[in-house]
Amino acid sequence: MLRPALLAAALAAAFPAHADADLDALRAELQELKSAYESRIQALEARLQKAEAQTADATRQAELPPAAEAPVRSSFNPDISLILQGHYAHLDDIGERRISGFLPAGHDHDAPRGFSLDHTELVMSASVDPYFRGYFNLALVDEDVEIEEAWFQTSSLGHGVSLKGGRFLSGLGYQNEHHPHAWDFADNNLMYRALFGEAYGNDGLQLKWVAPTDVFMEFGAEAGRGANFPGTDLNQNGVGSYALFGHLGGDVGASHSWRAGASYLHAEASDRDGELEDFNDAEAETLFSGKSKTWVADFVWKWAPNGDAREQNFKFATEYFHRTEEGSLLCEDNTADGGTCNDTEDAYRSRQSGFYAQGVYQVMPRWRTGYRYDWLDSGSVDLGANSAFLPVTDFNPTRHSMMLDYSPSEFSRLRLQYAKDKSMEGLSENQWFVQYIHSLGAHGAHTF
Numbered sequence: 534m535l536r537p538a539l540l541a542a543a544l545a546a547a548f549p550a551h552a553d554a555d556l557d558a559l560r561a562e563l564q565e566l567k568s569a570y571e572s573r574i575q576a577l578e579a580r581l582q583k584a585e586a587q588t589a590d591a592t593r594q595a596e597l598p599p600a601a602e603a604p605v606r607s608s609f610n611p612d613i614s615l616i617l618q619g620h621y622a623h624l625d626d627i628g629e630r631r632i633s634g635f636l637p638a639g640h641d642h643d644a645p646r647g648f649s650l651d652h653t654e655l656v657m658s659a660s661v662d663p664y665f666r667g668y669f670n671l672a673l674v675d676e677d678v679e680i681e682e683a684w685f686q687t688s689s690l691g692h693g694v695s696l697k698g699g700r701f702l703s704g705l706g707y708q709n710e711h712h713p714h715a716w717d718f719a720d721n722n723l724m725y726r727a728l729f730g731e732a733y734g735n736d737g738l739q740l741k742w743v744a745p746t747d748v749f750m751e752f753g754a755e756a757g758r759g760a761n762f763p764g765t766d767l768n769q770n771g772v773g774s775y776a777l778f779g780h781l782g783g784d785v786g787a788s789h790s791w792r793a794g795a796s797y798l799h800a801e802a803s804d805r806d807g808e809l810e811d812f813n814d815a816e817a818e819t820l821f822s823g824k825s826k827t828w829v830a831d832f833v834w835k836w837a838p839n840g841d842a843r844e845q846n847f848k849f850a851t852e853y854f855h856r857t858e859e860g861s862l863l864c865e866d867n868t869a870d871g872g873t874c875n876d877t878e879d880a881y882r883s884r885q886s887g888f889y890a891q892g893v894y895q896v897m898p899r900w901r902t903g904y905r906y907d908w909l910d911s912g913s914v915d916l917g918a919n920s921a922f923l924p925v926t927d928f929n930p931t932r933h934s935m936m937l938d939y940s941p942s943e944f945s946r947l948r949l950q951y952a953k954d955k956s957m958e959g960l961s962e963n964q965w966f967v968q969y970i971h972s973l974g975a976h977g978a979h980t981f
Contacts, residue, residue, distance in 0.1 A: 620649065798826070822860050884913050
């Protein structure tokens with residue numbers, strides 16, 4: 534009976550020892566878990582604080598004005614393109630080409646006979662920042678290099694308002710803002726040659742507003758130096774010329790669109806030079822000082838089946854002008870060369886007008902044909918005392934032009950053109966042009 538009692542006593546002594554060991558193990562495991570969870574909680578709290586800080590920074594950046602944002606730069610900024618143009622012209626051998634009945638305009642690039650280059654244009658454009666964009670056009674003709682346009686324009690004034698500053702082609706009329714490579718014919722129409730030589734550009738400011746209406750409504754005002762024909766550089770503070778224009782337009786169904794407009798240009802000239810022939814057919818240098826006022830009306834209509842111009846399309850464009858000039862005209866002494874002028878200066882007044890109308894039809898992809906008619910009215914010209922030295926004519930210059938062009942791609946064009954030119958009194962000339970136009974690099978879309 535003694536052995537069972539001893540065994541029971543031994544077991545009773547052993548159980549408390551095993552229980553204490555188990556409790557210690559549980560306490561150690563609990564402490565380990567607690568430490569691990571505390572580390573994970575601290576890590577999560579640190580991540581949470583970091584995320585909250587990043588969110589706060591993003592919120593502050595979003596609340597900053599756009600000026601605090603850095604402009605986005607990429608390999609396509611700025612866009613750069615080079616326009617290559619050239620032609621072959623078959624023309625009569627005529628010394629000085631003038632439009633009869635009109636004082637000669639400046640910046641008129643008469644086409645030479647045979648092979649020659651037209652404008653070579655280097656164009657760059659880009660967004661400056663969220664507020665402005667810039668444009669630069671450099672024209673090269675043989676040894677002459679000219680900055681045709683170099684301007685900035687606002688892009689965030691809102692409410693359809695934009696401000697342009699620098700050197701730019703005026704928004705008056707329709708074709709004026711188009712560079713030569715965007716013309717539908719190889720040469721300029723007689724109207725623009727008589728008014729501006731090529732196009733009217735200015736150094737100044739342009740304010741434009743596009744109304745928030747279903748019908749396109751655009752209104753603009755310009756003020757500038759006025760150094761280009763029909764004005765001259767007055768070398769003075771203030772404004773030498775100003776222009777006003779407005780355009781309306783819209784769609785008619787899915788296939789038709791139109792735009793109509795009216796413009797006014799006021800310019801002042803001081804000793805604006807010109808060359809005429811006097812009664813002895815001698816070269817006479819003239820100087821005009823006074824005011825020039827020009828009104829222009831324009832209309833454009835376009836058709837493309839269901840708005841898709843890739844297969845077929847047609848464009849009709851016409852512009853009419855009326856110009857009055859009033860001031861004084863000096864005919865410099867040319868008696869030594871057999872002329873009749875003797876430095877007489879007297880009053881000068883003129884009222885002249887004219888128009889052109891053209892239609893261009895894309896008969897199939899890549900092929901277009903077009904016809905243009907030019908007509909000018911030499912109007913009434915009062916030379917004052919200089920009428921004794923310089924002839925006045927009632928001749929009305931005209932011209933018929935037909936063209937056919939082929940565009941292998943959107944970057945190149947080949948053109949054949951024929952014109953029956955009667956812009957010089959007593960002359961009727963058959964003119965032939967073969968022209969190429971190639972565009973290298975990124976180039977923005979042309980206006981309507």
